[in-house]
Amino acid sequence: MDTDSTALNQILAAAAEVTMPVAAATPAERASWLGAAADALDAAADELVGLAVEETHLPATPRLRGELNRTTFQLRFFGRVLAEGAFLGATIDHADPDWPMGPRPDIRRAHQAIGPVLVFAASNFPFAFSVAGGDTAAALAAGCPVVLKAHPGHPRLSARTGEIARDALIAAGAPAGIFEVIHGVDAGVAALKDPRIAAAAFTGSVAGGRALFDIAAARPTPIPFYGELGSVNPVVVTPGAVWARGEQVARGFAASFLLGAGQFCTKPGLLFLPEGHGLEAVLREAVEGTPGQAMLNERIADGFAARLAELQAVPGVSVLAAPRQDGPDIAGTLLTTDAASFAQGSAVVRTECFGPASLVVTYSGQAELRKLLDDLEPGLTATVHAEESEVDEVRALLPALTRLAGRLLWNDWPTGVTVSWAQQHGGPYPATTAPTTTSVGAAAIDRFLRPVAWQGFPDVLLPPALREANPWQLPRRIDGDPA
Amino acid sequence: MDTDSTALNQILAAAAEVTMPVAAATPAERASWLGAAADALDAAADELVGLAVEETHLPATPRLRGELNRTTFQLRFFGRVLAEGAFLGATIDHADPDWPMGPRPDIRRAHQAIGPVLVFAASNFPFAFSVAGGDTAAALAAGCPVVLKAHPGHPRLSARTGEIARDALIAAGAPAGIFEVIHGVDAGVAALKDPRIAAAAFTGSVAGGRALFDIAAARPTPIPFYGELGSVNPVVVTPGAVWARGEQVARGFAASFLLGAGQFCTKPGLLFLPEGHGLEAVLREAVEGTPGQAMLNERIADGFAARLAELQAVPGVSVLAAPRQDGPDIAGTLLTTDAASFAQGSAVVRTECFGPASLVVTYSGQAELRKLLDDLEPGLTATVHAEESEVDEVRALLPALTRLAGRLLWNDWPTGVTVSWAQQHGGPYPATTAPTTTSVGAAAIDRFLRPVAWQGFPDVLLPPALREANPWQLPRRIDGDPA
Numbered sequence: 001m002d003t004d005s006t007a008l009n010q011i012l013a014a015a016a017e018v019t020m021p022v023a024a025a026t027p028a029e030r031a032s033w034l035g036a037a038a039d040a041l042d043a044a045a046d047e048l049v050g051l052a053v054e055e056t057h058l059p060a061t062p063r064l065r066g067e068l069n070r071t072t073f074q075l076r077f078f079g080r081v082l083a084e085g086a087f088l089g090a091t092i093d094h095a096d097p098d099w100p101m102g103p104r105p106d107i108r109r110a111h112q113a114i115g116p117v118l119v120f121a122a123s124n125f126p127f128a129f130s131v132a133g134g135d136t137a138a139a140l141a142a143g144c145p146v147v148l149k150a151h152p153g154h155p156r157l158s159a160r161t162g163e164i165a166r167d168a169l170i171a172a173g174a175p176a177g178i179f180e181v182i183h184g185v186d187a188g189v190a191a192l193k194d195p196r197i198a199a200a201a202f203t204g205s206v207a208g209g210r211a212l213f214d215i216a217a218a219r220p221t222p223i224p225f226y227g228e229l230g231s232v233n234p235v236v237v238t239p240g241a242v243w244a245r246g247e248q249v250a251r252g253f254a255a256s257f258l259l260g261a262g263q264f265c266t267k268p269g270l271l272f273l274p275e276g277h278g279l280e281a282v283l284r285e286a287v288e289g290t291p292g293q294a295m296l297n298e299r300i301a302d303g304f305a306a307r308l309a310e311l312q313a314v315p316g317v318s319v320l321a322a323p324r325q326d327g328p329d330i331a332g333t334l335l336t337t338d339a340a341s342f343a344q345g346s347a348v349v350r351t352e353c354f355g356p357a358s359l360v361v362t363y364s365g366q367a368e369l370r371k372l373l374d375d376l377e378p379g380l381t382a383t384v385h386a387e388e389s390e391v392d393e394v395r396a397l398l399p400a401l402t403r404l405a406g407r408l409l410w411n412d413w414p415t416g417v418t419v420s421w422a423q424q425h426g427g428p429y430p431a432t433t434a435p436t437t438t439s440v441g442a443a444a445i446d447r448f449l450r451p452v453a454w455q456g457f458p459d460v461l462l463p464p465a466l467r468e469a470n471p472w473q474l475p476r477r478i479d480g481d482p483a
Numbered sequence: 484m485d486t487d488s489t490a491l492n493q494i495l496a497a498a499a500e501v502t503m504p505v506a507a508a509t510p511a512e513r514a515s516w517l518g519a520a521a522d523a524l525d526a527a528a529d530e531l532v533g534l535a536v537e538e539t540h541l542p543a544t545p546r547l548r549g550e551l552n553r554t555t556f557q558l559r560f561f562g563r564v565l566a567e568g569a570f571l572g573a574t575i576d577h578a579d580p581d582w583p584m585g586p587r588p589d590i591r592r593a594h595q596a597i598g599p600v601l602v603f604a605a606s607n608f609p610f611a612f613s614v615a616g617g618d619t620a621a622a623l624a625a626g627c628p629v630v631l632k633a634h635p636g637h638p639r640l641s642a643r644t645g646e647i648a649r650d651a652l653i654a655a656g657a658p659a660g661i662f663e664v665i666h667g668v669d670a671g672v673a674a675l676k677d678p679r680i681a682a683a684a685f686t687g688s689v690a691g692g693r694a695l696f697d698i699a700a701a702r703p704t705p706i707p708f709y710g711e712l713g714s715v716n717p718v719v720v721t722p723g724a725v726w727a728r729g730e731q732v733a734r735g736f737a738a739s740f741l742l743g744a745g746q747f748c749t750k751p752g753l754l755f756l757p758e759g760h761g762l763e764a765v766l767r768e769a770v771e772g773t774p775g776q777a778m779l780n781e782r783i784a785d786g787f788a789a790r791l792a793e794l795q796a797v798p799g800v801s802v803l804a805a806p807r808q809d810g811p812d813i814a815g816t817l818l819t820t821d822a823a824s825f826a827q828g829s830a831v832v833r834t835e836c837f838g839p840a841s842l843v844v845t846y847s848g849q850a851e852l853r854k855l856l857d858d859l860e861p862g863l864t865a866t867v868h869a870e871e872s873e874v875d876e877v878r879a880l881l882p883a884l885t886r887l888a889g890r891l892l893w894n895d896w897p898t899g900v901t902v903s904w905a906q907q908h909g910g911p912y913p914a915t916t917a918p919t920t921t922s923v924g925a926a927a928i929d930r931f932l933r934p935v936a937w938q939g940f941p942d943v944l945l946p947p948a949l950r951e952a953n954p955w956q957l958p959r960r961i962d963g964d965p966a
Contacts, residue, residue, distance in 0.1 A: 020882045066585070073584040086965065089926075091905040101556040101902055102549070105895060109905040109926075112885065114918065198911075217700035221912045224919060391943055398944070399503045402595065407936040410944070412588060419584055421963050422574040422592035424936035428681075429704045435597065435933045436707060443572075443592075443934065450918045451926065453890040453907035460874055461881070461893070475965055480904050482569065482958055482965070 001155060002184030008191060014177030015116040015145035016196040021175045023113035023143040026464075027088075027472070029173060030141060031079035036172035037165045038072035041132060044164050048157065052126045055154040057294035063260065064127070071127040074134055074419050078141035081442045085474035087111065087142075089451065090465040092478045105456050108466040111449035113143030114224075115198030118191050120212065122203035123153040123296050124263040130154070131161040131181060134419075134440050135201035135226070140169075140179070142448035147197070148181045149188040151204075153297050158183070192216055199224045199448055203265070203439065206230040206352070206430050213433045226447050227433035228426065230352040231379030233414045234270040234404065236369065236397065240387035241411075242277050249385050250279045253358075254286035256413035258332045261293040262356035263300070266381050266414040269353060272369060275338075275362045283360070284321045287334045292326025295355060301330060304355030308333060310348050311359065316341025317349070320360060336360040339368050343375065350376055366393060373400040378428035381407045381414035406431060406438070484638060485667030491674060497660030498599040498628035499679040504658045506596035506626040509947075510571075510955070513624060514562035516657045521555035523651035524615060524644065531644060535609045538637040540777035546743065547610070554610040557617055557902050561624035564925045568957035570594065570625075572934065573948040575961045588939050591949040594932035596626030597707070598681030601674050603695065605686035606636040606779050607746045613637070614644040614664060617902075617923050618684035618709070623652075623662070625931035630680070631664045632671040634687075636780050641666070675699060682707045682931055686748070686922065689713040689835070689913050696916045709930050710916035711909065713835040714862030716897045717753040717887065719852065719880065723870035724894075725760050732868050733762045736841075737769035739896035741815045744776040745839035746783070749864050749897040752836060755852060758821075758845045766843070767804045770817045775809025778838060784813060787838030791816055793831050794842065799824025800832070803843060819843040822851050826858065833859055849876060856883040861911035864890045864897035889914060889921070 003011070025033075041048065049064045058064055081087055089111045096104040117139040122129040129135070131148050139146045150158035162181030170176055182191060192200055192215050200216055200223060202209050209227035216225035237249055257268050273279065295301040308323055312335065321334040333356065342349055342361045349359060363369040373382075382405035386394050401408055406427030417425055423441025426432040432439070437447050454462055464471050476483050486494070508516075524531065532547045541547050564570055572594045579587040600622040605612040612618070614631050622629045633641030645664030653659055665674060675683055675698050683699055683706060685692050692710035699708035720732055740751050756762065778784040791806055795818065804817040816839065825832055825844045832842060846852040856865075865888035869877050884891055889910030900908055906924030909915040915922070920930050937945055947954050959966050 070584045076583075080963065084963070086960075091925075093901075093903045093905040099901065099903070100559075101553045102899075104901045104903055107901060107903060107905045109907050109924075213705065214700070217697070217705075222696065222700075222916060223912075224917070388941055391941065395944060402935055406934065407938060408940070409938040410940040412939045416585075418576075418582065418587045418590060420576040420582070420587055420590060421960055422576040422590045422936055424592050424934045426934070428933070429706075433705060434707070436930070438934060441592075442574075447919070450911070451889065451907045451909070451921060452885055453905055455890060455892040456895045457891070457893040458871055458874065461878060477569075477904055480563065480567070 003182040003187040005190065008182060008187050011147055011180040011182060012191065012194050012196045015147055018145055018175040018177040019115050022145050022178055025143065027082035027085060030143060031082040033169045033172045033174045034075040034079050034137065034140060037132060037168045038075040040164050040168035041068065041161065042072050048161060051157040051160060052154065055157050056126050056296050058260065067125060067127045070419065071132055075132065075137045077419055078137050078445065081445055082141055085472060087445050087449065088465045088474060090474050090476040092466060092476060094479055107453055107455045108462065109451055109453040110463055110465040111451050114448050114450045115144060116147060116196055117144045117448055118147050118149065118197045118200040120149045120188060120202040120204065121151040121158065123151045123300070126154045126157055129203045131158050132165045134444060138444040139448045142445050144448050145178045147191055149191065150181050150183050155183060189215060193219060195221060197223065200226070201439065202227040209433065224447065225433055226437055226439060228265065228439050229430045229432065231265055231381065231431050232269040232350060232352055232376065233266055233379055233381045234272060234376060235268045235383040235385065236272045238386040238390050238393065239274045240390045241385040242274060242279065244387055246277065246279050247282050250282045251286045252413055254283065254290060256415045257358040258287070258290050258356050259415045261295050261330065263296060263354060264415050266417060268383065268414055269358055271358060271360045272372065273360055273362055275364050277362065280320055283334055287321035287332040290332055292329030292331035294329050300354065307353045308357055311335055311353060314345045314348055316345070330356060333357040334360065338362050339364065339372055342372065366396065370397065370400055373397065373404065376404055378404050378431055380425060380427050380431045381405050381409060383409040383412065383414055385411055486665040486670040488673065491665060491670050494630055494663045494665060495674065495677050495679045498630055501628055501658040501660040502598050505628050505661055508626065510565035510568060512656060513626060514565040516652045516655045517558040517562050517620065517623060519655035520615060520648045520651045521558040523647050524551065525555050527647050531640065534640040534643060535637065538640050539609050539779050541743065550608060550610045553902065554615055558615065558620050560902055561620050561928065564928055565624055568955060570928050570932065571948045571957060573957050573959040575949060575959060577962055590936055590938045591945065592934055592936040593946055593948040594934050597931050597933045598627060599630060599679055600627045600931055601630050601632065601680045601683040603632045603671060603685040603687065604634040604641065606634045606783070609637045609640055612686045614641050615648045617927060621927040622931045625928050627931050628661045630674055632674065633664050633666050638666060672698060676702060678704060680706065684922065685710040692916065707930065708916055709920055709922060711748065711922050712913045712915065714748055714864065714914050715752040715833060715835055715859065716749055716862055716864045717755060717859060718751045718866040718868065719755045721869040721873050721876065722757045723873045724868040725757060725762065727870055729760065729762050730765050733765045734769045735896055737766065737773060739898045740841040741770065741773045741839050742898045744778050744813065746779060746837060747898045749900060751866065751897055752841055754841060754843045755855065756843055756845055758847050760845065763803055766817055770804035770815040773815055775812030775814035777812050783837065790836045791840055794818055794836060797828045797831055813839060816840040817843065821845050822847065822855055825855065849879065853880065853883055856880065856887065859887055861887050861914055863908060863910050863914045864888050864892060866892040866895065866897055868894050
């Protein structure tokens with residue numbers, strides 16, 4: 001069912017054709033389109049969740065229904081972002097003959113849609129980071145047509161989700177061509193190279209994402225490529241936290257790294273515990289007491305097994321909870337090592353292992369911990385479990401932690417990424433290829449907008465966002481003052 | 484005087500060493516550093532302008548003194564941006580158990596410095612887009628140490644400007660290592676590949692900029708590369724404007740494309756006039772009546788001569804004002820062609836020609852004009868000269884014009900880029916390699932900031948921008964509402 005070049009060309013031509021009408025639709029119109037898509041997906045929940053269960057082996061409840069709920073909330077949340085209007089960045093500088101660097105003309109700036117966006121769907125969130133997921137929602141909200149490259153892990157779900165979302169968008173008034181799903185690696189690469197595509201977004205592995213990033217950068221006309229790749233998501237536990245509530249931390253950690261069979265980009269892959277933590281038994285019990293789960297597909301399960309074998313072969317790494325089949329399912333594995341072995345342990349111990357495994361690293365004190373953190377590569381999140389009495393020690397760690405991640409957590413777990421105004425899902429490479437951006441939360445829309453300034457135009461020719469009377473009642477900055 | 488690898492390594496090590504202190508300085512502190520650098524440069528104006536005259540052949544007055552004024556204004560303008568505080572993007576979502584997608588933790592987001600920035604200076608603005616120019620000002624304002632690769636066209640000016648700016652920054656309290664100038668292609672490329680550099684900015688040619696963009700993208704850890712490359716800057720004149728004030732438009736055009744010997748990235752390189760415009764004589768007179776100017780250096784003058792010969796050889800291109808030496812200086816050239824010849828004229832007629840030449844293209848009507856615009860590649864600016872009575876015709880052109888540029892002008896000329904809140908200096912490639920950003924104006928700071936979210940942290944550990952009491956009195960968004 002791969003998309004052939006004729007079909008792809010038609011889809012790209014249609015997307016290009018409607019670029020201007022989609023961009024020119026009012027924010028309120030686009031909000032209504034997104035709301036209609038959300039309603040249609042919610043109405044088809046039984047069918048979609050059924051397909052998702054078949055294709056991904058993830059449980060219907062609470063996982064897939066919860067994820068679909070998250071997905072449709074996200075579409076509606078961008079409706080709020082559109083209604084509020086700050087995303088337009090409307091800024092007006094009136095002419096000023098006394099501007100210190102010389103007379104200033106009337107100049108006004110607002111954001112507009114960048115053009116057709118190619119989105120590569122992820123395997124591990126068949127709803128929330130797939131066809132109607134965050135990148136799609138943000139790009140549509142920005143006013144961009146979307147061409148969605150389906151993940152081969154859930155092709156029927158992708159096709160069906162795409163039909164439902166597309167039909168709902170069009171029924172709500174969006175122009176045909178605004179949204180289509182394509183299938184197949186060749187179609188995805190051809191689309192990425194096509195001059196009609198103005199930006200691309202991706203969630204997946206470092207290898208796959210980097211290959212696509214390289215293609216985007218090598219185009220005659222390079223385009224922004226927003227790739228969310230890999231993340232180790234270290235968790236630091238202080239001596240105070242071990243003392244006060246070590247068992248609770250251990251159980252929380254096991255629940256977090258085993259959630260969804262460890263197939264989350266925010267899975268905590270490293271747990272830094274003080275030497276002599278004494279939590280071995282409770283960690284083992286928590287992991288071994290968690291039922292196995294099917295992984296998304298065989299390729300991913302095979303990759304996990306190979307990665308786990310590599311990890312176990314690293315000198316100094318020993319087993320806390322051994323790899324185990326649970327009937328047809330895969331149960332969790334917990335390994336442990338000390339700081340010296342970890343430091344010598346090459347990339348194997350410090351890069352993402354996609355699946356239900358994690359590594360405990362023991363540290364002897366604040367200085368050693370700091371050194372361990374300084375040697376990590378960045379990612380999406382970094383977490384600290386500590387007591388309020390330890391704020392001075394934690395403060396000393398903050399420079400190392402902020403270098404490492406786009407989201408920091410205190411006494412919480414990185415799995416579970418809320419969709420809100422303040423969310424940040426991104427970070428320095430390899431967390432993302434675009435470290436100044438986020439793929440979740442209100443600011444995700446910014447990736448698909450480009451600013452345009454209008455100098456000296458008559459009011460009637462200005463976009464509504466910049467007209468003197470402010471017909472859309474937007475928050476705007478006027479002559480430097482937020483108004 | 485090229486920077487050798489030992490010296491480069493020391494400079495990069497020092498920049499990395501002070502990354503945290505520079506980022507952690509308050510916005511007010513950084514504003515005071517920028518102000519001190521501006522004051523020191525203003526105080527050294529005579530010396531600096533003298534060096535600039537020697538090395539660039541540009542006139543001291545009004546050009547170089549005006550450009551230095553612009554440069555120091557820009558440093559102070561970022562002080563205003565820092566004082567206002569919106570650049571931090573401070574956003575607070577309090578915990579909300581009733582958030583529709585599930586209970587929301589307390590999550591807070593603010594921008595922080597991305598890390599050491601490498602800036603490649605331009606040849607054509609020895610102050611404003613060079614050592615202490617816009618990219619440097621924006622990066623320092625964001626809280627990033629800057630390593631400045633000097634342009635070989637003005638090495639002594641670069642070294643001296645660098646010393647004065649660096650010493651003033653440090654005297655004002657900035658840590659040593661915050662700002663250094665390096666020289667030589669090898670040092671620039673080595674710095675661009677160095678893992679201690681977190682982002683790079685460039686102003687210059689398409690060939691040079693693309694080569695550096697490719698290096699940045701090919702790093703093991705790719706970094707954002709903000710390249711401002713080439714731009715043709717088309718100008719459309721309507722029949723109404725020709726009728727009402729054709730002579731004034733013709734003289735304005737000549738003044739704009741000849742300004743600074745045509746060595747501006749916003750030089751209008753194409754003038755679209757209606758057939759039978761009758762402005763040949765006044766255009767010729769305006770160009771021939773403008774004294775020649777020395778170009779920046781011999782390499783650039785040779786490149787201009789070669790490009791001009793290519794242009795004149797294009798079938799259908801004829802001369803309105805012929806190439807001419809004016810003593811040791813180079814006077815302007817104006818060529819003309821019709822729509823059909825232009826359409827067949829390959830890349831030579833539609834890419835930037837750096838120097839005092841421009842091309843008039845005649846069009847037969849609105850449809851042909853629209854087709855000509857649709858076939859152009861994007862750039863920094865697009866300009867329209869029209870009468871208020873023609874707003875309907877101009878409105879029909881706006882989709883084509885907005886596709887083309889990051890800044891649109893009405894009855895004005897693109898040369899002269901004001902520094903203000905609403906400025907946009909950028910556009911789709913090849914105007915820039917990063918079309919969602921600007922290199923001039925308040926928003927230029929955004930290029931050097933990355934967002935970090937803080938989930939569940941005690942108030943005392945939060946950055947000041949995100950503490951509940953808002954100690955910096957920032958504009959913030961709280962639970963979705965701008966506050």
